[in-house]
Amino acid sequence: MMLATLALGLLCIMSFNQTTASAASYSVVSSTTVSKTAYHRASSKGAVYNLAHTKKLAKLSSYPNTTWYVTKRVVLKHGSTKAIYYAVKNGAGTVSGYIWHSYLTKGKTPFGLKYAKAAVALDASTDKVLWSKSANTPRAIASVSKLMTLYLVEQKVAGNSATWNSKVNTSYSGLKTMGASSVYGGFKFTKNSYTVKQLYQAALIDSSNNAATALGQWVAGGSTPSYNTKFIKLMNAQAKKWQLDNASFVSASGIEQSALRGYGYAVSGGNANLVSAKDVALIAKHLITDYPSVLTDSSKPTLTVAGQSCYNYNNLLPGRKYYQSSLKVDGLKTGYTDLAGYCFVGTGQKTGHHRLITVVLHDEDEFTETRSLMNHVYALNLI
Structure with a gap:
């Protein structure tokens, strides 16, 4: 027992001396x-x-x-x-x-985004590009594509040919199969029709691919895949009207055609919607400016639509992991596919400033980098 106590004492002394020596070594x-x-x-x-x-x-x-x-x-x-x-x-x-x-x-650290392949910060009031990275290079944009689809839905409702309560036919089997998919689904079509507003909210908040596709067909005047083809033409015509030189659409939802083919929704053209970060920002600007009520829905963290819970994956909203109160983020759209990577369109209007729109494409840390980009723009008083 005495030997054990002595050994322990020696160990403590040695440990103390080593710590002291380490502290004194500098x-x-x-x-x-x-x-x-x-x-x-x-x-x-x-x-x-x-x-x-x-x-x-x-x-x-x-x-x-x-x-x-x-x-x-x-x-x-x-x-x-x-x-x-x-x-x-x-x-x-x-x-x-x-x-x-x-x-x-x-010198101060030069600002940059480590992960985003392309990015832009846009003043929504002046269309001035405040910061950019490969902003004019067309890239796959996944569900961010839905912003164009939702604009055309808003346009049709505003044209008095329909209302938010108009019914959209959702009986096509490909739409129901898509909604039930573990990869591409989420909002399930358990009925043969939903209102325009219900599908709009499901597409915006829950990023429902079948809801966006059904809305596209409805905008084009029908409820079968042939009307989906007509809607794609409307998407590209709108991009041309806005003089978006780096935007090409083949999908109402943003899913690539390699996946859409299995649901009966492939069209002629490339595999994916290819849009530059700047053109994505301009699409978002048109949607927010012409139809600002979109922000009422995009700012909701969750919403029950037709009995189903829709979850908003925008993690810059209040209560979410990357929320920063001063940025006042209230939208707008997330997106992801293996091809496109993580994409995010963020927007907010900090007190005393113009509304800011940011886009990051093919990112690995989209919310942290969006927040950094927003803070950088405001710190330099660019907006």
Whole structure:
């Protein structure tokens, strides 16, 4: 028992001495206060440490777009080696510590989106592009395509040839099969007809592919796949009217034709709707400007439609993971297919500013990057 106690005591002493030695292994040679200067990372390998260099406070790899503000130049000695460290703090003041000087380079971090293949920020009042990345390159846009479909639905209702209570025939077997699909379904067609408003809400909020397809046929004047073909022509005619040079449609819902073929809805043309980020933003601008009531529905996190629960996947809305109250996001549309990746059209109107529309296409972190893009535009007072 005495041997065990002695061994434990020796272990504790050794542990204490090792900790003390580690803490003492970095010593301050000199410390000089400097004018507050902006730096950003030159490498993702570094980290922020406490002054004793015993605790890693943050990895630079986790802060790709952060500007660090240097206020001190400190020379630390470790063994026989001396090195220059900077005392830093991020702009928000949430992280501070010391970074080896070679891991930083002078200047504010250049803004960029790491994951989005294409993106744009648009002033909805002036159509001015505030920031862009490959904004004129046509790309597959998945369910973001539904914004054009919903515009044409709004246009028909506004034309007094129909009302929101008009009935849409949903009896076609391909539509019902699509709605029941574990991949492409969600809102199930358990009845042979629904109102225009019900299908509009299902397509916008729940991103229902069968609802969007049924609405397209209805806009074109019928309820069979031949009217779907006519509706695709209407989509492209509207894009041409708006002078969208980088927009081509083959699907009312955004599903690629390789999948639509199994439901009887393939048309001639390419495999997917191909639209540039800028043209997507302009479609959203027309929808919001001409029919602002769309925001009443797009801002709802959930909605019961014809007895079915519709879930809005916009995670920038209040109560969701990426919500930021100052951005006042109230729309607009998510999208995903394997080909298109994650796509998102966001919109909001911060107090004292014009309405902002952002688009990210083929992203892996669409909500974080949309929020970063919105904050960047507002921080530079571009809108």
